[in-house]
Amino acid sequence: xxxxxxxxxxxxxxxxxxxxxxxxxxxxxxxxxxxxxxxxxxxxxxxxxxxxxxxxxxxxxxxxxxxxxxxxxxxxxxxxxxxxxxxxxxxxxxxxxxxxxxxxxxxxxxxxxxxxxxxxxxxxxxxxxxxxxxxxxxxxxxxxxxxxxxxxxxxxxxxxxxxxxxxxxxxxxxxxxxxxxxxxxxxxxxxxxxxxxxxxxxxxxxxxxxxxxxxxxxxxxxxxxxxxxxxxxxxxxxxxxxxxxxxxxxxxxxxxxxxxxxxxxxxxxxxxxxxxxxxxxxxxxxxxxxxxxxxxxxxxxxxxxxxxxxxxxxxxxxxxxxxxxxxxxxxxxxxxxxxxxxxxxxxxxxxxxxxxxxxxxxxxxxxxxxxxxxxxxxxxxxxxxxxxxxxxxxxxxxxxxxxxxxxxxxxxxxxxxxxxxxxxxxxxxxxxxxxxxxxxxxxxxxxxxxxxxxxxxxxxxxxxxxxxxxxxxxxxxxxxxxxxxxxxxxxxxxxxxxxxxxxxxxxxxxxxxxxxxxxxxxxxxxxxxxxxxxxxxxxxxxxxxxxxxxxxxxxxxxxxxxxxxxxxxxxxxxxxxxxxxxxxxxxxx
Ligand code: HEM
Ligand SMILES: [Cu+2]
Numbered sequence: 001x002x003x004x005x006x007x008x009x010x011x012x013x014x015x016x017x018x019x020x021x022x023x024x025x026x027x028x029x030x031x032x033x034x035x036x037x038x039x040x041x042x043x044x045x046x047x048x049x050x051x052x053x054x055x056x057x058x059x060x061x062x063x064x065x066x067x068x069x070x071x072x073x074x075x076x077x078x079x080x081x082x083x084x085x086x087x088x089x090x091x092x093x094x095x096x097x098x099x100x101x102x103x104x105x106x107x108x109x110x111x112x113x114x115x116x117x118x119x120x121x122x123x124x125x126x127x128x129x130x131x132x133x134x135x136x137x138x139x140x141x142x143x144x145x146x147x148x149x150x151x152x153x154x155x156x157x158x159x160x161x162x163x164x165x166x167x168x169x170x171x172x173x174x175x176x177x178x179x180x181x182x183x184x185x186x187x188x189x190x191x192x193x194x195x196x197x198x199x200x201x202x203x204x205x206x207x208x209x210x211x212x213x214x215x216x217x218x219x220x221x222x223x224x225x226x227x228x229x230x231x232x233x234x235x236x237x238x239x240x241x242x243x244x245x246x247x248x249x250x251x252x253x254x255x256x257x258x259x260x261x262x263x264x265x266x267x268x269x270x271x272x273x274x275x276x277x278x279x280x281x282x283x284x285x286x287x288x289x290x291x292x293x294x295x296x297x298x299x300x301x302x303x304x305x306x307x308x309x310x311x312x313x314x315x316x317x318x319x320x321x322x323x324x325x326x327x328x329x330x331x332x333x334x335x336x337x338x339x340x341x342x343x344x345x346x347x348x349x350x351x352x353x354x355x356x357x358x359x360x361x362x363x364x365x366x367x368x369x370x371x372x373x374x375x376x377x378x379x380x381x382x383x384x385x386x387x388x389x390x391x392x393x394x395x396x397x398x399x400x401x402x403x404x405x406x407x408x409x410x411x412x413x414x415x416x417x418x419x420x421x422x423x424x425x426x427x428x429x430x431x432x433x434x435x436x437x438x439x440x441x442x443x444x445x446x447x448x449x450x451x452x453x454x455x456x457x458x459x460x461x462x463x464x465x466x467x468x469x470x471x472x473x474x475x476x477x478x479x480x481x482x483x484x485x486x487x488x489x490x491x492x493x494x495x496x497x498x499x500x501x502x503x504x505x506x507x508x509x510x511x512x513x514x515x516x517x518x519x520x521x522x523x524x525x526x527x528x529x530x531x532x533x534x535x536x537x538x539x540x541x542x543x544x545x546x547x548x549x550x551x552x553x554x555x556x557x558x559x560x561x562x563x564x565x566x567x568x569x570x571x572x573x574x575x576x577x578x579x580x581x582x583x584x585x586x587x588x589x
Pocket of ligand 1: 059085086092156157413470473502510
């Protein structure tokens with residue numbers, strides 16, 4: 001993008017002293033890579049792994065969209081569908097996300113603390129996560145060669161009774177341990193900064209990273225216990241039985257907050273980068289902090305909303321989880337307000353007027369802006385279908401139908417993935433020192449994603465309402481009377497066509513993204529960058545919010561207490577009849 005953010009740049013310097021956010025990497029003439037060459041390299045490596053996973057995982061997505069709709073079945077046999085599906089879920093929801101987030105957070109922390117954070121510890125987390133990725137990916141892909149006798153067709157939501165080769169669990173564990181070390185990297189950097197700035201407010205991006213990582217530590221304990229205490233010993237033959245409900249409960253204790261581990265980095269971009277791209281400034285820094293605190297508190301005590309249909313968990317626990325989930329809507333609604341208001345501020349700085357006319361003054365020709373704002377728009381739609389998922393009784397209607405993938409391709413599959421791709425158009429020149437290439441392709445890409453996802457996700461939602469199941473290569477059910485799969489609106493053939501067409505457009509969009517990034521990576525360094533990396537401070541800065549917001553220790557304690565309150569009794573119930581004994585205690589009705 002060209003220098004659209006002229007407004008606010010002078011303010012940026014003027015307000016600097018008060019807000020603790022400073023132009024840092026941003027002093028005119030110095031780019032991020034010049035100031036922090038080691039960090040830039042670490043981020044490039046992380047992004048390379050992330051985008052490699054995105055490419056392979058996206059190709060698997062195309063195979064699924066074509067195969068299950070019957071549009072083209074030549075890639076794999078239906079018997080191999082679960083290998084593809086596991087590869088798609090793990091490479092995209094676990095590998096792409098975690099590597100991208102680790103890189104983005106490295107940028108956010110170093111930029112906002114104004115200190116390099118790349119060092120030996122950083123490379124330890126990078127290589128730990130990388131080793132885990134290779135191990136897990138090879139084990140999954142081995143499923144295509146049955147003679148090897150190795151497979152991990154357990155889907156990205158891995159729990160008993162499905163069992164994978166131990167190498168898969170080890171790989172998943174290494175990815176998680178690597179992410180913990182990455183968190184230590186950010187916290188140590190923060191500690192170093194705090195020693196030199198005892199009285200300053202935590203810079204906003206660092207605040208966001210720290211609260212997200214605290215939530216992540218709390219949540220990932222669940223999957224760590226699931227893998228280390230149950231699945232790994234079981235797959236190694238050290239124990240003969242596991243309690244499937246116990247592993248499911250531990251997985252979903254982690255499985256809901258993990259979606260916020262994907263979403264909060266997108267929020268970081270929406271709050272700190274998007275207003276700037278729009279030509280304005282963030283409306284309120286304290287509101288952003290409130291949102292991150294609420295998400296730290298409420299993300300974890302909600303996992304039972306994935307288990308509404310599990311017998312063996314008493315209804316009351318599910319009801320509490322539903323209530324907490326509904327409260328989670330609040331921070332997302334605040335986000336919608338703050339981010340849109342900040343965009344409006346930007347548009348008005350650029351001469352926009354009227355109630356809605358200001359929208360026209362937004363930089364619709366800037367691929368980074370377009371991708372990030374369209375992903376925000378899609379997230380709003382995903383929020384609506386999420387409310388349906390969260391409602392205990394409505395959930396029964398859509399549970400395990402293709403509605404659910406329809407929902408999360410709007411959230412992780414767009415709010416996260418498209419934000420990640422789009423912010424890369426802005427970030428990559430700064431971490432590589434290279435001008436963004438193929439700008440027209442870059443600009444078409446987010447629009448194409450939006451179109452493809454509108455088709456695919458909308459049809460998935462409707463097909464789900466008509467009862468079409470998810471996770472199957474053969475959803476035709478030829479012996480079922482047509483009336484069973486009758487769409488609320490439209491016919492099943494039309495929905496299939498839209499899923500196949502939407503999936504194809506998405507894959508083309510993804511290829512465009514990869515081509516743009518590879519082309520940029522291959523151009524020689526030098527010349528004027530195509531982006532301006534400065535981020536102006538918020539209109540209402542951190543000093544206008546109460547100090548207690550920055551007390552992350554207090555918020556962590558409350559988050560732990562909420563988890564103890566929501567999980568102790570149900571887990572006790574599951575463990576009381578024997579820790580690895582299948583079955584559950586009788587539930588009073
Ligand atoms: C080229 C773009 C994509 C296409 C065409 C695509 C297509 C699909 C389809 C058709 C399914 C449903 C399969 C079934 O239930 O039988 C699916 C599942 C899934 N997708 Fe995608 N997808 C794409 C991108 C993404 C992205 C970017 C993410 C996340 C970052 C993602 C995450 C998932 C997950 C987690 C599942 C569930 C897997 C499971 O049920 O175990 N997808 N995808
Ligand atoms: Cu959830």
